[in-house]
Amino acid sequence: MIRVQLILATITVLCALSVINANHQARKLFVALGAEQKHARDLETEWGQLQLEQSTWAAHIRVENLAREKLGMRQPAPRDIMAVEPGAVADVPTGSTTGSTLSRP
Secondary structure, three states, X not given: OXXXXXXXXXHHHHHHHHHHHHHHHHHHHHHHHHHHHHHHHXXXXXXXXXXXXXXXXXXXXXXXXXXXXXXXXXXXXXXXXXXXXXXXXXXXXXXXXXXXXXXXX
16 A cells, blocks of 8 residues: 555656646747747848838939949930830841841830
């Protein structure tokens, strides 16, 4: 009888230790989850800032100003603009054909 009680007491202690270990692991995982969620929020904030920065750098007026000021580019005069129509053959000065027609609008 004492032997059975000793075995039951040992099993009870082992179960209690198992519960304590499981609770400890759950707390550690919960803390890690919170840290990862904060990291995800920080990354989302940084992503939004990067998108804003990209839209600023790629703004049409900024690109146009840089092209004009740094590269010396200008908008062509209407008489210099040529439309390309697919499917037709063009007269190219080199004598080759390209499969498209160049025409003035």
